[in-house]
Amino acid sequence: MEALEETLLSSATIAARVKELGAEITRDYQGKDLIVIGILKGALPFMADLIREIKLPLKYDLMAVSSYGVSTKTSGAVQILKDIEMGVEGEHVLVVEDIIDTGLTLNYLVGNLLSRKPASLKICTLLDKPSRREVDITPEYNGFTIPDRFVVGYGLDYAERFRNLPMIGVLKPEVYEKS
Ligand code: IMP
Numbered sequence: 001m002e003a004l005e006e007t008l009l010s011s012a013t014i015a016a017r018v019k020e021l022g023a024e025i026t027r028d029y030q031g032k033d034l035i036v037i038g039i040l041k042g043a044l045p046f047m048a049d050l051i052r053e054i055k056l057p058l059k060y061d062l063m064a065v066s067s068y069g070v071s072t073k074t075s076g077a078v079q080i081l082k083d084i085e086m087g088v089e090g091e092h093v094l095v096v097e098d099i100i101d102t103g104l105t106l107n108y109l110v111g112n113l114l115s116r117k118p119a120s121l122k123i124c125t126l127l128d129k130p131s132r133r134e135v136d137i138t139p140e141y142n143g144f145t146i147p148d149r150f151v152v153g154y155g156l157d158y159a160e161r162f163r164n165l166p167m168i169g170v171l172k173p174e175v176y177e178k179s
């Protein structure tokens, strides 16, 4: 892909890891009803692949949240742009996210979902950038721990572009300069 300076994770590497995560989740949720909640838009490709590697009956739903602006950064308050349509009280909920960076988005979401009284709530993220964390949040399932670099592809965007790349990588500097 010519916009990328470097590929960090090839599509084959991602697929193999998604298979492993699916197998792990399948083992952990044996005999339980599972609701998978994907966070739009970034988690869409990951969630679509992951749910087909979870060999259990499950339901899924989607949520969209606004990213916080500079002024809301300290509070970590994000807005829910689209809520899930199903109730989660008494249900086992697995939140699927593309990446945990500062952790502010997920921290807010977890608090919000916990107030709905699920039986359990766990987080599955494809990528984790722990070096950037501002709040104490650790995913139960993590595809890859990555260094503090801005990555695109497989759902992750720069200015809404590059979400459809099958791999994950770092953009060339001139891509930023052009936009
Ligand atoms: P957090 O609240 O800082 O953890 O933000 C997580 C959100 O920021 C993710 O859902 C992404 O939308 C976005 N994000 C964080 N790091 C990256 C990156 O390297 N590439 C693309 N989006 C990112």
Ligand code: MG
Binding pocket: 039, 040, 041, 042, 043, 098, 099
């Ligand atoms: Mg996102």
